[in-house]
Amino acid sequence: xxxxxxxxxxxxxxxxxxxxxxxxxxxxxxxxxxxxxxxxxxxxxxxxxxxxxxxxxxxxxxxxxxxxxxxxxxxxxxxxxxxxxxxxxxxxxxxxxxxxxxxxxxxxxxxxxxxxxxxxxxxxxxxxxxxxxxxxxxxxxxxxxxxxxxxxxxxxxxxxxxxxxxxxxxxxxxxxxxxxxxxxxxxxxxxxxxxxxxxxxxxxxxxxxxxxxxxxxxxxxxxxxxxxxxxxxxxxxxxxxxxxxxxxxxxxxxxxxxxxxxxxxxxxxxxxxxxxxxxxxxxxxxxxxxxxxxxxxxxxxxxxxxxxxxxxxxxxx
Numbered sequence: 001x002x003x004x005x006x007x008x009x010x011x012x013x014x015x016x017x018x019x020x021x022x023x024x025x026x027x028x029x030x031x032x033x034x035x036x037x038x039x040x041x042x043x044x045x046x047x048x049x050x051x052x053x054x055x056x057x058x059x060x061x062x063x064x065x066x067x068x069x070x071x072x073x074x075x076x077x078x079x080x081x082x083x084x085x086x087x088x089x090x091x092x093x094x095x096x097x098x099x100x101x102x103x104x105x106x107x108x109x110x111x112x113x114x115x116x117x118x119x120x121x122x123x124x125x126x127x128x129x130x131x132x133x134x135x136x137x138x139x140x141x142x143x144x145x146x147x148x149x150x151x152x153x154x155x156x157x158x159x160x161x162x163x164x165x166x167x168x169x170x171x172x173x174x175x176x177x178x179x180x181x182x183x184x185x186x187x188x189x190x191x192x193x194x195x196x197x198x199x200x201x202x203x204x205x206x207x208x209x210x211x212x213x214x215x216x217x218x219x220x221x222x223x224x225x226x227x228x229x230x231x232x233x234x235x236x237x238x239x240x241x242x243x244x245x246x247x248x249x250x251x252x253x254x255x256x257x258x259x260x261x262x263x264x265x266x267x268x269x270x271x272x273x274x275x276x277x278x279x280x281x282x283x284x285x286x287x288x289x290x291x292x293x294x295x296x297x298x299x300x301x302x303x304x305x306x307x308x309x310x311x312x313x314x315x316x317x
Contacts, residue, residue: 008045016044016058040103052076052087056124059090059106067094067101068118068125070109072139074132077121078164080148081200082140083316093127114176129164130173137182137189142313145189147203156198167193196220201247202235204315205278205290209236212291213307214298217245225271232264234275241301244268245276245294247283274301284317 009025019032019041038048038058048058056069056077068074071091075082092101093109100108117131127135133148140148152165170193174186196219197203206217217236223244224230234244246265265275274297282290288309295307 014045016042016048016061018061019043021061039105050087052090053122055087055090055105057122059092060124062101062103063092063125064094064101066098067092068127069093070111070127070132071107071135074127075136075148077124077126078129078132079151080129080132080136081144081151082136082148083144130169133165133170134173134177134180134182134186137185140185141316142185142189142192143204143207143315144200145185146192146207147197147200149189149193150195150197150203151200153193154195154197158198167195194219198235199247199249201249201278201280201283205245205247205283206236208283208287208311208315209291209294209307211312212310213305214291214294215303215305223268223273231267231271231273234264234268238298238303241298241303242271242273243276243294243297243301244273245278247278249280280317284315287311287315 008022008027011025012022016038019037022032022043023029032043035043035045036047037043038055039062042058042061044058048054052073056073069077069091070093072082072086073091076087089105089107091107091109093111093113094100095113096110098110100110102108117128118125119128120126126132129152133145133152136148137145149167149170152170153163153167155161155163167190170186170190174183174190177183177186192207194206197206198220202219206219210216215238217238219236220233221237221239222230222233223237223239232244235247236245237243246261268275276294276297278290291307291309295303295305298305
């Protein structure tokens with residue numbers, strides 16, 4: 001039995017496919033016009049969403065054998081924390097001296113590519129994690145370049161996520177990219193990178209406080225009582241002064257997380273810790289208030305220093 005009128009051949013699968021391939025299989029151009037066209041030369045039976053994985057898979061039929069996703073697109077596919085919410089355009093690269101891809105919704109790049117620079121991720125060709133970080137140095141501010149580096153090198157037990165790289169891997173890619181665009185930014189970022197942050201805001205808060213003259217904080221380190229019993233693991237802490245900081249992101253509003261937060265904070269308070277709660281409003285809009293409050297709590301516990309808001313680079317939402 002043949003296909004009913006309007007049916008698509010099974011060879012095209014259920015996702016996006018090349019319009020040229022469909023025509024070769026006998027699909028009329030009129031039928032193709034009825035389908036979603038997320039990119040030039042690509043059709044899909046169902047509308048393609050605006051998530052990066054869906055868009056990248058929709059573009060995949062257009063990829064030449066040597067092309068791959070790079071820059072911001074690769075970073076999002078790796079799960080790297082970035083400012084803003086823009087997914088388009090998709091960044092697609094080709095090894096030099098090939099011609100960079102062009103078209104609606106595409107930012108093309110011609111790149112020098114070495115062994116191991118391109119990997120398969122979720123069935124898609126993507127810049128390796130360290131290579132992607134090196135590419136991001138062309139556009140990211142210093143705080144976000146540090147945040148991405150810390151994401152790459154940190155174990156996150158709460159998300160069961162292992163590191164994608166080591167600090168030595170980042171140093172190696174930085175040395176290998178000597179003289180390329182973003183080199184000075186990469187070198188500068190590595191002087192500020194520390195292991196341990198579980199989120200972008202944690203990195204940004206730490207940098208804000210350290211750049212403003214506050215003492216170096218412990219990052220996601222266990223706090224214990226006088227008998228060595230576990231109390232909590234705050235985002236940032238100054239055990240010498242028994243001061244801890246917790247960044248209250250949106251996920252803290254969930255009922256289970258909210259209750260866990262209360263228990264954790266109360267255990268610290270019961271053992272004479274002072275708690276500073278930070279929010280996105282302060283971090284991004286009123287950073288001076290946060291610096292002042294943390295400094296005041298630390299001074300109340302004997303810290304002899306002074307702090308004044310200082311940003312080595314802008315902190316973006």
